[in-house]
Amino acid sequence: MNIPKKKILIYPALLSRVAEIFREKIVLQNHMKDSLEYKDCFTGREAVDIICYIVRTRDRNLALLLGRALDAQKMFHDVTYEHRLRDSINELYKFDELLSMEPGSTVNGVFTLLADCYSPTCTRDKLCYSIACPRRLEQQARLNMTPSAGLSRAESRSSLHEKQENQNLWIGSVPKEIVDMVSKEEQKRQEIIFEIIYTERDFVRDLEILNELYIAPLMYGSVIEETRRENFGREVFYNVMEVYSVGSKLSDDLIKRQNEKAVVERIGDVFLKHIGNFKPFVSYGAHQVYSKYCLELEAKRNFRLAKFLEERERLPESRKLPIHSFLGRPTTRLGRYPLLLEAVIKHTPEGHPDTRDLPVVIKSIKELLSQVNIETGRADNRLRLNKLNDALFSKNNDVKSLRLLDEYRQLIRDGPIKKRSGVEQVELTMFLFDHMLLLTKKKKTKDSDFYEYKIHKKPIPLELLSLSSGDDVIPRATTRRSSAVFLGKPHLPGAAAPKYITDMGKGGHPLTIVHLGKNGGSHTLYAASQADLQMWKEKIEEQQTLIVEKKKRFDMEILTDISFTTNKVTCSATIDFSKTIVIGTDDGVYIGTEGSHKSFKKVVDIERVSQISVLESYSVLLVLADKVLVTFPLALLESSEPVTIKRARKISSHVSFFKVGMCLGRTLVCVVKSTALSSTIKTYEPIPVDTIKKKSSLGRLLIRGGGDGMKIYKEFYIPTESTSVHFLRSKLCVGCTKGFEIVDLESLNTQALLDPSDDNLGFVLKRENVRPISIFRIRDGDFLLCYDEFAFYVNKNGRRARTNFIINWEGTPSAFALQFPYVVAFDQAFLEIRDIETGELVQIITAKNLRPLCIENTAIHCVSDSILDYQTVSKLKLLNEGLRCSE
16 A cells, blocks of 8 residues: 555554544445455554555554554454454454444544654663653664563463464374375365364364353353343344254264264265255254344343353353354355365365265355355345434424335445535434445434434435536546447536535545436535545445336437537437428528437528428428418428528417317317417417318418418417417316416317315416426326426316326426326436326436427427537437327
8 A cells, every 4th residue: 555655643552542533434345254245344464554554654554453442442343353453455354333422432542653752752772761651662673772671462362273284184083004004185185174174173162151151051141130041142142053053964974974984985875865954954043133133223222131141251162252153154155165164175186976075065065155255245234224223313293204224225324424514514323225325324322332314405316416526527428429328327417527526625526426307406525535536436336237127117218419519409309100301490400310429401491490390191390480380291391402481381479389189070180379378379270281182272371361371260369378289188277377277179168177175286276486387188087287396186077186106306397298108307407207107207317408399299308518519419218118108
């Protein structure tokens, strides 16, 4: 690890300060050891690296000693509880549970090797008068003096245990003449077999110690209250005696085989005999997380149990190992079998029975280990979620909305992260679930041993979450390839790179989180290290990708991403069953073929186009440009040069918008002239080309007075501003500031769609400033009304239907489209797709500056900003076309 030459972070002799920074800087990950997965742990190498960084030293031995000082105070422990901290990438260590004691809070003391001398005259180049001076060895080395005899280093229990293991060798257990008779390769094989046999015997003996020192005294003593004793024993020790039975029988048969001959011929058959009985290992391993939790919880609440465990740990039989070490023996032993048996195969000659039997055994054990990992992961996840659900609180209904107790809910990652508040930084705890990101503040409960978590900000659905960090010089939204614009990962609104660079030196590595939608906001958080920042980004993005793939109902098919730059795209339509695309822009109308990005060419030279529509049966193109509605014959679109406004036929001016649809069995064009106080709506009916040809010259002239092939059908007035028109079978529905108004085209009578006497509609009738946008007729006869804030159902009488159904939009939609069984809401930052039967949010597709172009049943088009100022025009495509069925 490269140690930068900077000022020391803290005074390294104070263990409490070292522990605090260590906990902050270390990155917890999932690691594999002996085919078993350990969650939220770190390697010995990583621990020593971090301590070197904290104290600014390259002396790894010194850092290891400091780490062992933390280890000695039980700040962390080896995952198997077997040894102290080692500077090894193969050794794994864990902190105590996150939801219990404050990390590092119990660590105190002075590490004298890094302490300053109390003498003010002490220097590095002169021998200090005090024999207790921490610099004395360094001073003697500088002065080439021989260090005086001092206290000798005591051997650790781990090294003593290693020496004891080294004495357990096959070569020392048989006569020398037998050793001389076998080959070197066979000697290696016998040593491994010998190790398997004696370690199996040690494993069984450890379970006997567990029973003698812990299980029997606790089950028959008074340490645990009698009413809770049986449940405590069942939860903590579970089926460990079943495992003992399996292990003892295997050990007896192995010892029996060893006693038959000095040179053991085979052991594969012995394992084959017992491998079918190994199922208790799986159930025991899966339950171990509950066992550990119940034991620690009882020890915190029951002083007598805590004292009992401490006393037992000091007994010689315990070898100073805690009860957790003995409880973990079955799982770690199962993980050791494949390594030992594979080593036997390595030194076994071809054709030997063990080369046939042992691979079968190893495969079976690895399958059991895989089951242990799966079941342990589920149990650990379920336990953590249950504890967190109990520890969370909020003034709102946010805890319930997280649905932490759902069967398939997952806690992906959690850990501390900081947020700036004024000039100070506030520590938060961030939780990443499979569906949401949550920011909380940790608070002590009345019981000082436990913490609760107050929800700091509204939970963020991962589909609505956008990320950026100090590494992102250019925002994500502007660095993507255009073909990846609609992958479903949220984009961050533009942010300046210099701010990232400035933030890097302010006590952390910045991570900007944006919650898209009307309930969202932007939060800049600070990770303790670059590695921690990177881990958060990776895990969040991985989960977002999984959600996108899992929930994907629609895909965005790019129609063109290279044709339009500053020429703003405003609208689109389709011809020939959607194979030909017509696009309206600020400088004219373009036409192209679906599937060919480069095929778009300008066909109509007209400015400020805001709306287009194609009446294919009448061979007419309607264009609203600069508030003037005109028509062009479709045949003109095939011209080699763009046609001009001179070739158009004017229908109406001062037009706000128009809408084409079917009503009363007629094809109608509704032209709306709207002001803030009133709206005039004219309905035109196009005339078939054949009909026009049959009329006299005078008749054609009269028709032309009302537009090329158009005649006025009805005209009516509404005393309010209108924003949308929708066609029903026999009536028109007009969206206006007062709500949805129903217009009878035969009598021209107007009435409100919603029944004012229905109390279930109070939430909308009593509201002001809610904008009605769309209405969709669903197959069973109900109508889905879509407003800019919510959506709900009414029946044909205007009364509330499906009273338990309501959609509250995450964004602020400006338009809607229906593609059964989904409704699509267009927000400026994302498409919000929901199931019309349940209201469930099924997909979010994000983009930058998203705008609807065409929202008809035949096609849904939209446009968004892409790289280099190009606009991407896309088609929303339902992945399973078989589901598509609209009215």
